[in-house]
Amino acid sequence: MDYVTLNDGMMMPQLGLGVYQIDDQNVTKQTVMDGLKNGYRLIDTASAYFNEEGVGEGIKASGVARKDIFLTSKLWWQDYAYEDAKKGIDTSLEKLGTDYLDLYLLHQPVGDIFGAWRALEEAQKAGKIRSIGVSNMNSGRLTDLIANSSVVPSINQVEIHPFFQEKDQVEYMKSQNVTPEAWGPLAQGAHDIFNNSILKEIGEKYNKSVAQVVLRWLLQRGVVVIPKSTHEQRLIQNIDVFDFKLSDDDMNKIATLDLNKGVADYSDPDFVNMLLKLRVRN
Ligand SMILES: NC(=O)c1ccc[n+]([C@@H]2O[C@H](COP(=O)([O-])OP(=O)(O)OC[C@H]3O[C@@H](n4cnc5c(N)ncnc54)[C@H](OP(=O)(O)O)[C@@H]3O)[C@@H](O)[C@H]2O)c1
Structure with a gap:
């Protein structure tokens, strides 16, 4: 496993x-x-996934020490008002059955971002969260947050995959000392990615699958990746990407x-309106 060092000094599996x-x-x-048994040490969940309890139970049952796991969760925008955010952090901790999070992200760039960020900064000082970050922030929003708060986000988790490569955004994040993390690294299976002829051809050269080629490509770009699979054989395949290097x-x-x-x-009003209708509680 390769690790990246975040801007606050924390080490995170890539x-x-x-x-x-x-x-x-x-x-x-x-x-x-299954993930922990097969070498995964970074788990990425969110309050809006409604599975923090299952994640906490899986960690406990795995026998892997909590200190050896890098646990990420996220706050949903509905809980961004400062007081709600403080409660939201405690609710995540309770559901996950842990007394600290390695990383907590603002899940969406809408609502009272600054109220929520202040709550995250305070929780970091109190030792409840080791690293704080954001998700889905374009470069403009990120610039505003950095300019108007005391902690620079350690991570910005955004959609990145071969069909949406976000070259400028990745470079901008790096210039601001914000580590880029890819969600949907396998394009969530869209664009018939697993049958893409270019990716397949490259894979044949290294004796690797399309998924492995794509994950390797992201790792070589300095991006953290969090592919999802519920199939153990795919989990094993997806982590087996540290023994080869793609040529230029x-x-x-x-x-x-x-x-x-x-x-x-996030520049489409219809998309943002759709997000604003996604509520995790009444
Ligand atoms: N911050 C955000 O707004 C945001 C948004 C979306 C996702 N995320 C995070 O990013 C993670 C990854 O993104 P994602 O789950 O949306 O999509 P993804 O990881 O790009 O793709 C997952 C899909 O690919 C399949 N798959 C995985 N490995 C495979 C392999 N080796 N061969 C063939 N198929 C394979 C999975 O199926 P099976 O499960 O059936 O194997 C699943 O259908 C999420 O789980 C979540 O933690 C964050």
């Missing part, structure tokens, strides 16, 4: 397990156990796949 769209607590628990030529071939369009478009 590859982890995402558990979005795993609704059943038992499946979540089993997936986390192959990196450039993958660069040609960029369509510059993701599933999430």
